[in-house]
Every structure is written in C-alpha cells, then in structure tokens.
Amino acid sequence: MLELTRPLYAWNVGDRPPSDQRLQSIAAASRARWNLPHRPVEVFTVTKRTVSLFGAFVDARRIKQCEATHDLHFTEVYLRYRHQSPKLAANWLGEAAFPKLGLEVLHMKDPDAFVISRQGKAQRIIEFAGAYEADHLQAFHEHCAGGAAAHLSARGWTDSDNPFARLYSTAGTSYELW
Numbered sequence: 404m405l406e407l408t409r410p411l412y413a414w415n416v417g418d419r420p421p422s423d424q425r426l427q428s429i430a431a432a433s434r435a436r437w438n439l440p441h442r443p444v445e446v447f448t449v450t451k452r453t454v455s456l457f458g459a460f461v462d463a464r465r466i467k468q469c470e471a472t473h474d475l476h477f478t479e480v481y482l483r484y485r486h487q488s489p490k491l492a493a494n495w496l497g498e499a500a501f502p503k504l505g506l507e508v509l510h511m512k513d514p515d516a517f518v519i520s521r522q523g524k525a526q527r528i529i530e531f532a533g534a535y536e537a538d539h540l541q542a543f544h545e546h547c548a549g550g551a552a553a554h555l556s557a558r559g560w561t562d563s564d565n566p567f568a569r570l571y572s573t574a575g576t577s578y579e580l581w
Contacts, residue, residue, distance in 0.1 A: 404444060405436055407479050410579040411532055414544065416572070421544060426537040429580065433532040433540075444475065455499045457481055477515055477531045480581045494519045494526070504567060508554050512546045514578075523569045524562075528578040540580070548575040 412429045414421065421429070457478055484492040497516045504511040516529040528547050532540075552571040560568035570576075 404479070405476060407476060407483065407581055410581050412540075412580045413578070414547065415577040416575045420548060421540070423537070426540045426544075429532075429540055430535055430537040433580075434534040437534055446471070446475070455497060456495075457497050473531055473533060476581070480529060480531060481516070491518050491527070495529075501567065508558060510542075510546075510554055511551060512543060514547075517570060519570075523566055524572065525570045525576045528576055530578065530580050532580045535580075543578075543580070547578040549573055551576070 411432055412421065412425075457474065481492065481495060484495060495516055496519055498513055501513070501517075503513055505513045514528045514530050517525040518527040518529065520526050530543060535543075549572070552568070552573040555565070555568040555571065556573075562569040
C-alpha cells in the first residue's frame with residue numbers, strides 16, 4: 404500500500420493549465436510509485452452498498468490485481484476525506500453511482516468520484532492515478548477543464564434538463580489526481 408498524504412496534483416477552475424513539463428513530472432511520479440515489490444495485504448469484503456459508495460463495481464468476474472490495488476488505494480483517499488473533510492466526504496459519489504458515460508459519449512471520461520453540491524454540480528472530481536502517461540493526464544485535464552461539458556452539450560444535454568450535464572461546468576471543474 405502506498406502512503407497517500409496528498410494528491411499528486413490538484414487543479415482549480417481559474418488556474419493555469421498544467422504545462423507539458425508539469426504533466427511529464429506528474430506522469431513520472433505516478434509511474435515511479437509502483438516500483439516497490441508486491442506484498443500481501445489483508446482485505447475484508449463489504450456489502451454491495453458499501454462497494455458503490457467507494458466507486459467500485461459489483462460483477463461476477465474475479466477482480467484483477469490492478470483493480471484491487473486501485474480500489475484499496477482509492478478507499479484510502481475516501482477515508483482521508485472522511486477524516487480531514489467530513490462535509491466534502493458526505494457529498495462524495497463514486498463512479499458506480501453514475502452510468503458509464505464513457506461507453507455512450509465519445510471522449511468522455513468516467514472519473515473515480517465526484518464531490519457534489521446541493522445543486523447537483525461537481526465541486527471536485529477525484530481520480531486515483533495508476534501509472535498514467537502524460538497524454539492520459541492531458542486528456543483528463545481537458546475533460547475536467549470544460550471538455551466534458553462541451554461533449555455533453557454537443558449531444559444536446561444541458562444542465563437544466565440532464566443531471567449528468569449538470570455535473571460539469573463549461574468553465575471547468577476542479578480536480579485532484581491522487
């Protein structure tokens with residue numbers, strides 16, 4: 404298990420986009436943290452409701468090691484929120500709370516979690532980065548920085564009539580990469 408004390412990168416609406424050099428640096432950091440040897444970790448299983456709170460999926464297949472690693476680390480992020488920012492954690496919706504828009508809308512991402520406002524807008528998008536490359540990070544930034552809203556708008560989905568379009572702002576949505 405990695406010790407997750409803070410995000411690898413955080414972007415807020417109004418910030419400058421990350422430079423190519425910054426994206427390369429984040430990508431290098433995301434890859435470098437997986438160089439330690441694997442070791443067994445004790446795991447407890449939970450109810451389907453708990454699984455959905457953490458943004459995981461319940462299905463009949465055996466979970467892959469990389470998926471288990473992702474879910475365990477993402478759980479650590481959620482627990483950090485519960486401890487440090489309980490009000491934000493109370494508005495946390497995991498990926499499983501939403502349909503897989505990436506299967507339906509070209510170029511849509513399906514982030515790991517959203518912190519949702521009372522109006523149904525994403526205040527923050529949370530993503531746990533595996534061994535991401537700079538181009539993947541750039542695409543994720545573009546998604547959060549207004550690209551998602553543009554893709555949904557192009558489908559005719561507006562924030563006044565569609566809860567998924569309401570998630571994203573045309574000005575962008577703040578995000579954290581853990």
